[in-house]
Amino acid sequence: MSSISVISGKSSEDLAKKIAKKIKADLIKSSVKVFPDGESKITLSGKISKRKSIVVQSIYPPVDSNLIQALSLISKAKEISSEVITVIPYMGYARQDREFLPGEVVTMKVLAKLFKGVGTSKIIVVDIHNLKGFEYFTIKNKNVTAIPELVKYFKKLRLKNPLIVSPDQGGKERAKEFAKEFDLEFIALEKKRDRKTGKVKIKTKSVDEVNNRDLILVDDMISTGGSIINATQFLKKQKCKRVFVACTHALLMNDAERKIRKAGVTKIVSTNTIPGKTSLVDVSNTIAKAIK
Numbered sequence: 001m002s003s004i005s006v007i008s009g010k011s012s013e014d015l016a017k018k019i020a021k022k023i024k025a026d027l028i029k030s031s032v033k034v035f036p037d038g039e040s041k042i043t044l045s046g047k048i049s050k051r052k053s054i055v056v057q058s059i060y061p062p063v064d065s066n067l068i069q070a071l072s073l074i075s076k077a078k079e080i081s082s083e084v085i086t087v088i089p090y091m092g093y094a095r096q097d098r099e100f101l102p103g104e105v106v107t108m109k110v111l112a113k114l115f116k117g118v119g120t121s122k123i124i125v126v127d128i129h130n131l132k133g134f135e136y137f138t139i140k141n142k143n144v145t146a147i148p149e150l151v152k153y154f155k156k157l158r159l160k161n162p163l164i165v166s167p168d169q170g171g172k173e174r175a176k177e178f179a180k181e182f183d184l185e186f187i188a189l190e191k192k193r194d195r196k197t198g199k200v201k202i203k204t205k206s207v208d209e210v211n212n213r214d215l216i217l218v219d220d221m222i223s224t225g226g227s228i229i230n231a232t233q234f235l236k237k238q239k240c241k242r243v244f245v246a247c248t249h250a251l252l253m254n255d256a257e258r259k260i261r262k263a264g265v266t267k268i269v270s271t272n273t274i275p276g277k278t279s280l281v282d283v284s285n286t287i288a289k290a291i292k
């Protein structure tokens with residue numbers, strides 16, 4: 001028996017298994033029974049280490065259920081282990097990191113209290129939407145990036161004179177980092193989001209650089225697909241060649257994947273922080289390094 005337990009939440013079973021193997025820890029699986037009223041009963045199988053536990057659970061939809069399951073797993077682990085590290089591959093609620101409109105609850109502040117309250121000593125996330133979200137955390141925190149792994153994937157594709165594009169100014173640094181890792185150039189479009197309706201518009205008027213080139217649109221996440229669809233439609237009008245999408249977290253809500261393809265995207269590549277059809281890049285190595 002190893003002196004470390006990796007406790008796998010239902011939303012990150014495969015990733016937790018891979019992490020446990022990489023850090024040579026014992027894997028503790030959880031099972032969840034959801035009652036007719038929506039409450040979940042969580043049961044762990046196996047003996048939890050007294051020394052150290054690592055809870056792995058992504059907070060993608062159903063966000064609130066996956067969040068309460070993460071908190072419950074940490075709480076249970078803390079009853080036995082003296083140290084509990086929490087890995088949240090996709091940190092839901094990370095976009096609610098400030099009061100955009102008066103009266104809004106900054107949910108990241110609430111999460112900071114909850115994770116500490118249940119007994120986490122350190123939290124590790126992958127490509128958090130903005131580091132601002134961590135400002136409210138008083139426990140140790142670490143953001144790791146999937147960019148090198150995503151770049152490795154894209155380097156294997158035969159792209160024509162590729163250019164990295166951020167769909168908005170908020171993602172400029174991310175696109176810059178991606179471009180640097182790839183040894184390519186990058187540009188960032190100007191996007192405007194209506195804070196009430198959530199609708200997005202590309203404000204950039206024209207970009208000559210994209211003409212006849214393959215593009216990689218880089219973003220931290222895709223939710224409704226609005227940002228990627230608008231950016232792709234704009235870039236196609238600028239006479240680019242193919243548009244690829246590289247993102248860490250593909251939520252792809254409702255019909256987003258079909259709509260993105262309809263807008264002209266050739267391929268969406270995401271990571272296994274959220275398992276799904278597009279999650280072609282594994283981040284277990286990146287996470288395992290951060291744990292060690």
Ligand code: R5P
Pocket residue numbers: 095167168170171200219220221222223224225226227228
């Ligand atoms: C916004 O600033 C984020 O980086 C993403 O671009 C955005 O959250 C994606 O959401 P959606 O797919 O709904 O446009």
